[in-house]
Amino acid sequence: MPFTELTDTDRCPCLSGERYGVCCGPLHRGDAQAPTAERLMRSRYSAFVTGDSRYLLASWHPRTRPTTLDLDPDVRWYRLDILATTGGGPLDTEGVVEFRAFYRSPDGRGDQHEVSRFSRDARSWRYVDAV
Incomplete structure (x- = not known):
């Protein structure tokens, strides 16, 4: 199965309710930076x-x-469900996002539950690791 190709008018897969072109698309293209740890988590998803x-590497x-x-x-x-966030706001330098992401594969369905840590420097938020 190939990856999903999106246009700017498609619904964003992060389930924010926005269109890809105003949600995760600008972050993926490098036209914008995520203002919060949760937004970065959604864009990484x-x-x-x-x-x-x-x-993802960047x-x-x-x-x-x-x-x-x-x-x-x-x-x-x-599907992405954001379960909880701690910190990670525009004025914070650290944040934690707990999420559950659901997938299908040739082996069936599954999910990934993770508590992710994020760090923000003067320029942008970055994914650090999972705890």
Whole structure:
């Protein structure tokens, strides 16, 4: 299965209720930075949906970022639930986002439950790791 291709008028896969062109699309293109840790989490989820490993690596903190990232095109992400956030606001330097993401693969359906840590420097939010 190929990754999902999106146009700016498509509904954003992060389920924010916005169109991709005003939600995660500008972040993926590098036209905007995520203002909060949750927005970065949502944009990273959408990058998994679209197979955008370049964005995933760029939004990963350099201290914990892998050298490469191989995404499985047979995994289809279809739903993101944000369960909780701590910090991660526009004036914070750290944030935590708990989420559950649901997928389908040739082996069946599944989900990933994670508590992700984020850090913001003077320029932007970055994914650090999962706790």
